[in-house]
Amino acid sequence: MAQGKNALLRSCFGLLFAAAALFSAHAQTDPLPSWNDTGPKKAIVAFVGIVTAEGTPNFVPVDQRIATFDNDGTLWVEQPMYVQLAFVFDRVRVLAPQHPAWKTTQPFKGVLDGDMKAVAATGEKGLMELMAATHAGMTVEQFQQIVSDWLAKAQQPRFKRPYTQCIYQPMVELLAYLRANGFKTYIVSGGGIEFMRPWTQKAYGIPPEQVVGSSIKTKFEMVDGKPDLMRLPEINFIDDKDGKPVGINEFIGRRPIAAFGNSDGDQQMLEWTAAGGGPRFMLLVHHTDAIREYAYDRQSHFGHLDKALDEAIAKGWTVVDMKSDWKSIFPPQP
């Protein structure tokens, strides 16, 4: 009968041990399998270990574990042009039949003729006209639908897959790893906030309220007794360069302890992050892999990386050499 009691105890303990083993196996699974075991991965894991070690001087309470990520070139492909620019060009082609004058007016003519030099020659004014024609004049919800419909069909020209599958698998794993360690992960992008929000949850696990980006103004209107938010052809905020710390402060109201970028547009975000107290982590993705993705930095128009790279090297920020530090680039084909 003592055996009966022991058997019961054994099965109790057995369950406990099984649970513990499962937990331990889980804890030992590599959370960053697409990263090679080189410097950047080691630096990330060390940083997370330091800020989550309760009872040590560098421990950071969960609510202060804020990590901000640039999007274009940091989380997804930004070559041969920013995805949002490809969207603008496609929209101009779709809307052209309703605007006969576009055939003879820049920058629209340039887009329709595929003459990028002519488009570029119209400068900021031309870009604003393109933005107004493709991003304004509809409700917020209508625009989200337009973006979602476009992303469902559009393909990245070189990799022949949807843009939302041209995201960097190592960064997707990093986002999940940080969240599993109590971090709140934010996008802080020069791209349009409303262009990103429809798909960042599915692609990155980042909900709309954790997306900070550039925006145009919107206006509350009552249309037939129904309230709408109309998108106006007027810049509200440019979340790039100096604007990134401003956007972070406005939207999040806390200074990140970790920030991730890939271009000079991210330099001030990384500086702002670095200047806080306690442990800090700053990382730049350096696009060095022309075979598997693209190789570009100081000469590139999109994702121009020059001064920020110098500062990263001088200050010992982590620089990912995409070619040698990443085992794979994109998620497996679904």
Add this chain to the structure above:
Amino acid sequence: MAQGKNALLRSCFGLLFAAAALFSAHAQTDPLPSWNDTGPKKAIVAFVGIVTAEGTPNFVPVDQRIATFDNDGTLWVEQPMYVQLAFVFDRVRVLAPQHPAWKTTQPFKGVLDGDMKAVAATGEKGLMELMAATHAGMTVEQFQQIVSDWLAKAQQPRFKRPYTQCIYQPMVELLAYLRANGFKTYIVSGGGIEFMRPWTQKAYGIPPEQVVGSSIKTKFEMVDGKPDLMRLPEINFIDDKDGKPVGINEFIGRRPIAAFGNSDGDQQMLEWTAAGGGPRFMLLVHHTDAIREYAYDRQSHFGHLDKALDEAIAKGWTVVDMKSDWKSIFPPQP
């Protein structure tokens, strides 16, 4: 010996039952003890029951349970004047010795003389001058410190307690109740975003990144190699009336399913919330209790409630009659 086994089983089950009883007792504890069992409390509990009932048509997934709260007059006292205005007046008095010209220049003279009519006569221009003098010209962190220091000492003139203890206990319970049911609770206030963020976590359990409010522009600057965000004397965004749905869309990127206000400044937020699909909850706090707090609505300068009250009555939104629906107003004295 069978007894030994049974005793062990009994203690196992005993523990389980104790845990279950504890859980059940907890579940049955009134989460809104400062609310009388009148209409508003019943409506709140019914709404939460509906949106959290999995497998039913009105179930709302956790990530879409967004609730937005006005602050002044909805979560804390806004009489005899907005708290932020009391802060402005106190700051003018503190800074006056450094600005001798204020003694003879409106609106500053009016503040120093306690002549509110003279201040009011300077209109929006005067208010902007007061804001510039008290809210700009320092870093974001310096301003947070000034606000925190002021709140630690300032007292609400009638109740002789810190403003952060002139918060409405029933609303604090409501915030906690919603969060316990998977809601994300946001402040969406006409008040200054940086004026609120230093203390909303402690007072309401609302972290800085869930505070939406009015703001002035900030500028990223390098000062002796240290990056700072300087506060500029320039309006960035007014989060009031039409601005509330705009602010909600910009900061949260989702439409709330529940919204709480107390004045015409909240009308568009409630309309925007009401116009979404699925179950909706709109509530106005009506200040009807001159004995325990204040009684004001259509004639009041602060917290003017007129058109929104008419719309609430016409559309069947919930209206809290503070006098009869709230058992207590403020948290117990600490």
